[in-house]
Amino acid sequence: MTHAVSPTDIEQPEGGFYGKAPAQVEETQFAPIDLWGASEEHTWFFPGQENVPDKFKQYVTFVTMNEGRRTRYQKKTSRPLHIERENNDARMTVDQAADRHALLETSIIGWKIYRNGEELQFKTHLLLEFLKFAKPLHIDKLEKAIRDANPWMIAEMTSEQIEKEIANLEEKLVAVKRQEEEDADFGDK
Numbered sequence: 001m002t003h004a005v006s007p008t009d010i011e012q013p014e015g016g017f018y019g020k021a022p023a024q025v026e027e028t029q030f031a032p033i034d035l036w037g038a039s040e041e042h043t044w045f046f047p048g049q050e051n052v053p054d055k056f057k058q059y060v061t062f063v064t065m066n067e068g069r070r071t072r073y074q075k076k077t078s079r080p081l082h083i084e085r086e087n088n089d090a091r092m093t094v095d096q097a098a099d100r101h102a103l104l105e106t107s108i109i110g111w112k113i114y115r116n117g118e119e120l121q122f123k124t125h126l127l128l129e130f131l132k133f134a135k136p137l138h139i140d141k142l143e144k145a146i147r148d149a150n151p152w153m154i155a156e157m158t159s160e161q162i163e164k165e166i167a168n169l170e171e172k173l174v175a176v177k178r179q180e181e182e183d184a185d186f187g188d189k
Helices: 067-077 096-107 124-133 136-149 159-188
Strands: 041-045 059-063 082-084 089-091 108-115 118-120
Touching: 041 136, 059 136, 067 096, 096 108, 096 124, 096 136, 108 124
Parallel strands: none
Antiparallel strands: 041 059, 059 108, 082 089, 108 118
């Protein structure tokens, strides 16, 4: 023999809601994923501004590339491949400076930079001028930040390019260690 049991017939734990129906569980709502590839904005601060008040710190704003920006970048950096039929040799010129500038031009969307004490409004022709006169170390660090923000770029590197990058880093490491030793020796005198 069976009989129906109501929620009020079930013994409730101490501190429970004896005699009341269990609380209703809200249904989880999901929002569709936006696949339109909105770019993320990043702010990169120039090094050496540790003691500068925040409102005077200089920086560059860049975005991660969506497919449209990636296409523009790749069109600017594509190089013709020449194949000699007689000996099947292939030649392609690589212009690292043009590649670097194309990356920066495609990614940078704003900045806070001063020239002669005046804040410069961001404009493409001023960016191009800035790239001619900026410290190479700053541009290298900014380029690295942009590449790090665009993971697809690492997939485009060949093993030869990665090996070259490793060799460059090893050379820089030796130079930095040498400079640190010289600075430590200078400080002892």
